[in-house]
Amino acid sequence: MTLNRRDFVSGVGWAAVATAGARTAIAQQAAHSAVASAAAAPAAVVNYADWAVVKEQFRLDPRWLHLSQFFMVSHPRPVRAAIERLRDKLDANPFATVEQGMGFGDQPGTETYPAKVEQAAARYLGGQPDEVALTDSTTQGLALVYNGLSLRPGDEILTTTHDHYVHHEAIRFAAERSGASSRRIALYDAPAAASADEMAERLRAAIRPHTRIVGLTWVHSCSGVKVPVRAMADVIAQANRNRDEHDHVLMVLDGAHGFGNQPEAAAGLGCDFIAMSGHKWIFAPRGTGLLWAPARNWPLLRPTIPTFYAPEPFQAWEDGTPPGPTRAAWVSPGGFKAYEHQWAMTEAFEFHGHIGRERAAARIAALNTQCKEGLARIPGVSVLTPMAASLSAGIICFEVRGQTPQQTVSRLLQHKVIASSSPYKVSYARLAPSLVNDEREVDAAVRAVREIA
Numbered sequence: 001m002t003l004n005r006r007d008f009v010s011g012v013g014w015a016a017v018a019t020a021g022a023r024t025a026i027a028q029q030a031a032h033s034a035v036a037s038a039a040a041a042p043a044a045v046v047n048y049a050d051w052a053v054v055k056e057q058f059r060l061d062p063r064w065l066h067l068s069q070f071f072m073v074s075h076p077r078p079v080r081a082a083i084e085r086l087r088d089k090l091d092a093n094p095f096a097t098v099e100q101g102m103g104f105g106d107q108p109g110t111e112t113y114p115a116k117v118e119q120a121a122a123r124y125l126g127g128q129p130d131e132v133a134l135t136d137s138t139t140q141g142l143a144l145v146y147n148g149l150s151l152r153p154g155d156e157i158l159t160t161t162h163d164h165y166v167h168h169e170a171i172r173f174a175a176e177r178s179g180a181s182s183r184r185i186a187l188y189d190a191p192a193a194a195s196a197d198e199m200a201e202r203l204r205a206a207i208r209p210h211t212r213i214v215g216l217t218w219v220h221s222c223s224g225v226k227v228p229v230r231a232m233a234d235v236i237a238q239a240n241r242n243r244d245e246h247d248h249v250l251m252v253l254d255g256a257h258g259f260g261n262q263p264e265a266a267a268g269l270g271c272d273f274i275a276m277s278g279h280k281w282i283f284a285p286r287g288t289g290l291l292w293a294p295a296r297n298w299p300l301l302r303p304t305i306p307t308f309y310a311p312e313p314f315q316a317w318e319d320g321t322p323p324g325p326t327r328a329a330w331v332s333p334g335g336f337k338a339y340e341h342q343w344a345m346t347e348a349f350e351f352h353g354h355i356g357r358e359r360a361a362a363r364i365a366a367l368n369t370q371c372k373e374g375l376a377r378i379p380g381v382s383v384l385t386p387m388a389a390s391l392s393a394g395i396i397c398f399e400v401r402g403q404t405p406q407q408t409v410s411r412l413l414q415h416k417v418i419a420s421s422s423p424y425k426v427s428y429a430r431l432a433p434s435l436v437n438d439e440r441e442v443d444a445a446v447r448a449v450r451e452i453a
């Protein structure tokens with residue numbers, strides 16, 4: 001008798017408690033009703049063309065002005081409904097729902113919940129379902145990439161001074177383990193004066209013969225600067241023109257704050273790996289993320305965490321044969337999850353699909369421009385983030401003369417405005433208007449800053 005994946009995940013086996021026929025009937029019924037009820041969920045009868053309707057989808061406490069939505073998501077109504085439906089299924093029959101929903105039976109299919117998430121994500125980011133791994137966060141995605149790429153002593157990871165702690169730590173771990181070195185460069189000196197040409201030029205000048213990875217961040221949460229990712233990818237492509245294939249520089253992007261607030265499809269940016277959060281601008285459930293790479297790059301990664309999302313690695317464990325080149329699904333970390341959250345990612349991509357990627361980006365840019373212009377008119381307030389929408393995306397860093405960022409944030413809290421301070425060595429106060437806000441709220445936040453300034 002050979003083990004199948006069901007035996008692997010269930011241990012004692014469903015067979016011990018049910019006859020084969022009954023087991024199949026129960027599992028099929030649970031799976032059918034789970035998938036059918038998700039599919040039968042009320043679709044786009046809601047008029048998302050109206051921004052007030054989009055805003056109404058969130059159950060945010062109306063006593064506060066929520067201008068830090070980029071930090072951690074509030075679930076919109078369709079995502080909440082999907083989570084509740086899935087939670088009910090899981091509570092009613094966790095075994096059958098997980099076994100069938102994950103395709104742990106003998107014939108894992110394309111109708112599993114993870115497959116549906118991958119399809120919805122691929123539609124949104126412009127790639128293919130088999131180019132997507134499901135993660136818990138941007139942090140996890142970055143760790144899987146840096147830990148999974150093979151680096152040798154003498155190789156260099158080039159990154160910038162503007163990246164998040166989790167990116168620099170993932171690089172440090174990989175460098176220490178492999179003997180590779182790492183180096184950070186500044187892409188700009190003053191964020192407000194950042195320019196796309198200068199960022200590309202500084203990167204071009206910094207790449208050395210032994211540079212193997214360039215780690216960048218789409219939107220800097222330390223400054224609000226948006227990096228011209230396509231132009232940076234072109235610089236790297238140029239550096240690769242005269243290199244052997246195995247010496248190619250790979251571009252790794254932290255997409256936490258561009259994914260969900262930019263008009264471009266992430267898969268078209270020219271990156272080699274993009275780690276993204278579900279639980280920020282995408283409005284997917286908390287504790288979700290994605291890792292995307294073009295099909296040609298997955299074989300470069302060695303999985304870090306055993307997967308539950310593809311049968312081959314488990315089958316190889318049975319047979320003792322190595323599973324061959326890595327596929328995206330093998331990189332999706334296994335271990336049982338809060339599946340009602342992971343599987344409800346589909347509804348978040350559908351929600352964005354109804355709104356439209358470009359429309360959402362234009363709305364966020366308009367609210368941010370309104371906010372930046374309002375702040376810039378207040379005496380004693382300096383806006384650090386560039387004014388141009390081409391160089392910024394959803395996050396506004398500012399300073400109030402004579403106040404620390406923490407003082408600004410706590411004084412704004414007294415005015416019922418939820419701002420944040422950036423968790424970096426040089427910290428600024430931040431406001432981040434998004435689809436949960438409207439023009440009136442942005443005006444009210446600017447008025448509050450005027451009062452505390």
Ligand SMILES: Cc1ncc(COP(=O)(O)O)c(C=O)c1O
Binds near residue numbers: 136221
């Ligand atoms: C630039 C950047 N990268 C990564 C993260 C971490 O995101 P996640 O919670 O998805 O790991 C953050 C947190 O806000 C961030 O600002």
